Amino acid sequence: MSTDRTHFCAEASSNHNGGLERAIGLVDAAADAGFDSVKFQLFRVDDLFSPEAQKAKPELATRVSWELPRDFLPALASHARSHGLQFSCTPFSLDAVEVIQPVADFMKVASYELLWRDLLVQCAQTGLPVVLSTGMASEAEIEVAVETLQGAGCSDITLLHCVSAYPTPPSSVNLAAIETLRARTGLPVGWSDHTTEPAVIERAVHRWGASFVEMHLDVDGSGAEFGPGHCWLPGPAASVISRVRMGIDADGDGRKVPAPEELFDRDWRADPSDGLRPLLKTREQLRASFGG
Numbered sequence: 001m002s003t004d005r006t007h008f009c010a011e012a013s014s015n016h017n018g019g020l021e022r023a024i025g026l027v028d029a030a031a032d033a034g035f036d037s038v039k040f041q042l043f044r045v046d047d048l049f050s051p052e053a054q055k056a057k058p059e060l061a062t063r064v065s066w067e068l069p070r071d072f073l074p075a076l077a078s079h080a081r082s083h084g085l086q087f088s089c090t091p092f093s094l095d096a097v098e099v100i101q102p103v104a105d106f107m108k109v110a111s112y113e114l115l116w117r118d119l120l121v122q123c124a125q126t127g128l129p130v131v132l133s134t135g136m137a138s139e140a141e142i143e144v145a146v147e148t149l150q151g152a153g154c155s156d157i158t159l160l161h162c163v164s165a166y167p168t169p170p171s172s173v174n175l176a177a178i179e180t181l182r183a184r185t186g187l188p189v190g191w192s193d194h195t196t197e198p199a200v201i202e203r204a205v206h207r208w209g210a211s212f213v214e215m216h217l218d219v220d221g222s223g224a225e226f227g228p229g230h231c232w233l234p235g236p237a238a239s240v241i242s243r244v245r246m247g248i249d250a251d252g253d254g255r256k257v258p259a260p261e262e263l264f265d266r267d268w269r270a271d272p273s274d275g276l277r278p279l280l281k282t283r284e285q286l287r288a289s290f291g292g
Helices: 021-035 052-054 059-064 068-080 094-103 115-125 138-150 176-187 198-206 233-251 260-266 279-292
Strands: 009-014 038-042 085-089 107-109 128-133 159-162 190-194 212-216
Touching: 009 021, 021 038, 021 068, 021 128, 038 068, 038 094, 038 176, 052 059, 068 085, 068 094, 068 212, 068 279, 085 107, 085 212, 094 107, 094 115, 107 115, 115 128, 115 138, 128 212, 138 159, 159 260, 176 190, 190 198, 198 212, 198 233
Parallel strands: 009 038, 009 212, 038 085, 107 128, 128 159, 159 190, 190 212
Antiparallel strands: none
């Protein structure tokens, strides 16, 4: 995704709790917090987990309540754009790609699906930019995924370094891998956050140049995925986004010239003839203003 500044994406996950009004509230919260885009997830439990997995972990059946109704997508996309947000949704099945394509500004592939070549190909063939999370993956696996996307016609790929632990301890985030992936693939690389630590976000952007930052968002702490501790609330999210952008704005253009705020004081510097302030010409002006 081409951008002149770090792109912040609000991952709404399943914090909509199956309700359209709450889902729209997540879009509103993302806009108010200063995000650039908002993203949901489109899955059905039966399409996501094998029968063996569901038998081994019966609790997975409760995630049916996490499913996003497909008919929500047009309204959510429209509402997002009315707030100036880009819209996306992560597909977890091949038919989900077809549902998402007409309403999305970019496709997102989750870390758990990085090995699924057919899904990568179908996402690439939408013609939309693709954002690919790389949690759990080796460099070799990431290279294969990138080659698959490019081979299927995708020319706009952003990789997200992340750690697929919910939450992730800051000591385990290994932000330096952002530069490793950038150097190895030549692609833009960002950070998908599971820490909810402002310092991690700021370090990812200011030290490692993360071009895209994904942050899980909930509106009030009662979302289906809030409990483990990897989701941001709107207030803290807004604060860290504001600080990051303030830091970026502080970079300036690099030219060493007097700032507009300094111009008046230039004439109040010490004159080289005697080391006294202000400059001689300014002293003359002051004497004239005194009447003599």
